[in-house]
Amino acid sequence: MPSADSYASHIAPLPSAAKGLEMTTETAGLLEIADRHITKGLGRMRDHIFKEGKGLRVLTTEGKQLLDFTSGIGVTSLGHAHPDVTAAIIAQAQSIIHVQCAIALSEPYVQLVESLLPMMPDPSLDSFFFWNSGSEAVEAAIKVTRAKTKRNNIIVMGSSYHGRTSGAVALTRSKTVYSKGTGPLMPCVFTTPFPYWHAMGVSKETSEEELVAQACLQLDNLLLQQTAPEDTAAIFIEPVIGEGGYVPAPAAYLQHIRKVCDKHGILMVADEIQTGFGRTGKNFAVEHANVVPDLMTFAKGFANGMPISGIVTKKDILAVMPPGSLGGTYSGNVVACAAALATTRYMRTHDVLANVNARAEQVFKGLREIQADKANGGWLIEEVRGSGLMVALEFKSPTSRFTSSIPADLPQDIVLPPNINALVQNECLDRNLLTLTTSIFPVLRMIPALILTEEDVDEMLAILKESIKVVAAKIEATGNAATQA
Numbered sequence: 335m336p337s338a339d340s341y342a343s344h345i346a347p348l349p350s351a352a353k354g355l356e357m358t359t360e361t362a363g364l365l366e367i368a369d370r371h372i373t374k375g376l377g378r379m380r381d382h383i384f385k386e387g388k389g390l391r392v393l394t395t396e397g398k399q400l401l402d403f404t405s406g407i408g409v410t411s412l413g414h415a416h417p418d419v420t421a422a423i424i425a426q427a428q429s430i431i432h433v434q435c436a437i438a439l440s441e442p443y444v445q446l447v448e449s450l451l452p453m454m455p456d457p458s459l460d461s462f463f464f465w466n467s468g469s470e471a472v473e474a475a476i477k478v479t480r481a482k483t484k485r486n487n488i489i490v491m492g493s494s495y496h497g498r499t500s501g502a503v504a505l506t507r508s509k510t511v512y513s514k515g516t517g518p519l520m521p522c523v524f525t526t527p528f529p530y531w532h533a534m535g536v537s538k539e540t541s542e543e544e545l546v547a548q549a550c551l552q553l554d555n556l557l558l559q560q561t562a563p564e565d566t567a568a569i570f571i572e573p574v575i576g577e578g579g580y581v582p583a584p585a586a587y588l589q590h591i592r593k594v595c596d597k598h599g600i601l602m603v604a605d606e607i608q609t610g611f612g613r614t615g616k617n618f619a620v621e622h623a624n625v626v627p628d629l630m631t632f633a634k635g636f637a638n639g640m641p642i643s644g645i646v647t648k649k650d651i652l653a654v655m656p657p658g659s660l661g662g663t664y665s666g667n668v669v670a671c672a673a674a675l676a677t678t679r680y681m682r683t684h685d686v687l688a689n690v691n692a693r694a695e696q697v698f699k700g701l702r703e704i705q706a707d708k709a710n711g712g713w714l715i716e717e718v719r720g721s722g723l724m725v726a727l728e729f730k731s732p733t734s735r736f737t738s739s740i741p742a743d744l745p746q747d748i749v750l751p752p753n754i755n756a757l758v759q760n761e762c763l764d765r766n767l768l769t770l771t772t773s774i775f776p777v778l779r780m781i782p783a784l785i786l787t788e789e790d791v792d793e794m795l796a797i798l799k800e801s802i803k804v805v806a807a808k809i810e811a812t813g814n815a816a817t818q819a
């Protein structure tokens with residue numbers, strides 16, 4: 335084998351084509367190509383073209399610097415282009431880029447498993463399979479739980495999001511847009527309400543105890559009325575409902591699900607694709623409830639931007655899968671494994687969780703102050719919630735009978751728009767802050783890199799405060815008193 339240190343020594347270049355290739359570089363030209371040739375099935379909040387990213391800062395082709403409180407939807411947990419991860423990617427790409435998992439193992443693949451084992455919420459979770467996207471991890475979870483239990487039915491939570499591929503989308507309940515017009519979807523999926531006041535149609539003053547009692551009753555009834563336990567393979571739950579509005583599952587609810595699963599031989603699947611790897615202040619969100627699921631799915635923050643996902647489960651569960659039943663051309667790609675190894679190694683050798691918890695405290699304190707400042711738009715915020723650095727603001731909604739009343743010192747005929755979250759997001763964007771909207775209710779969410787600083791949080795809070803104030807002023811101006819003045 336030729337030596338690896340010289341490209342020319344083992345790759346014979348082919349003759350060059352006569353003409354070089356020219357590529358569009360200016361922003362307007364790139365946008366024109368995108369407009370004509372890239373599917374409109376992709377939503378995009380604004381036509382930015384990102385050129386560079388470092389930490390929480392992103393630079394666009396037009397020279398705008400943005401403060402990123404999205405981390406690409408919970409992916410760049412160590413910040414954009416983290417030097418350890420980038421170095422690992424470069425080193426791996428210079429060595430070998432594709433090791434097909436049905437042909438051979440690679441060092442990073444096996445070392446990644448070794449690095450993950452001590453991070454798991456329980457030693458019983460010791461058997462892994464890697465795929466590429468979160469949706470694929472969910473597909474694997476569907477397949478494995480059905481194969482293990484020899485049962486078909488799956489229970490999911492109302493408001494849940496599990497992905498867009500065929501099986502995963504059949505489990506998704508956050509919005510109809512993901513599956514509308516594309517059925518029939520995979521059958522045998524049953525929905526039970528998640529203990530979230532708005533989705534359950536009760537007021538936000540309803541106690542957590544009552545929400546849990548209602549949700550437990552509905553789950554128990556589902557197993558008596560619609561899907562017999564003997565036909566039920568798994569219950570899937572996001573420990574913090576993500577796309578459905580960043581609502582943490584109360585510990586008592588997760589514990590009830592664990593009990594139900596134990597009683598009936600149903601497998602409990604925790605979808606930790608968004609919540610995993612430190613996002614909520616623990617390695618995995620199920621740890622807040624001291625619950626050990628039978629299977630966990632993970633992706634996103636796991637490899638700081640390289641596409642890799644996985645499932646982890648118990649040895650006897652994964653043992654039912656015969657050779658060849660799991661896999662895929664790119665499954666557990668070696669460069670992605672190297673990136674995940676560097677990410678998990680950084681997490682294990684630095685106190686990332688302490689930073690998540692300290693910054694989360696700062697964020698929630700700041701948001702509650704903005705909410706309390708009624709004179710500057712705080713009245714628009716119905717609820718501040720989340721877990722760790724999954725942070726959400728739910729705004730008032732004109733269509734909800736649970737929206738609290740307009741403060742007495744404001745005109746009572748103010749016209750509330752249905753999308754206050756998007757209006758605030760837009761104002762934030764004008765001030766170079768990236769945030770996300772989510773849910774069928776007006777929710778603004780933030781999911782920044784876990785390594786963010788106190789100054790990053792201060793900057794975000796200042797921009798958000800100003801944005802809410804501007805939106806509130808416009809909404810207040812629709813009121814009677816203001817129009818007559």
Ligand SMILES: Cc1ncc(COP(=O)(O)O)c(C=O)c1O
Pocket residue numbers: 407467468469470472495496497498572576577605606607608633634
């Ligand atoms: C909880 C959860 N499950 C599954 C998915 C699907 O992952 P992916 O978009 O990588 O397919 C997501 C993505 O947002 C998610 O948040």
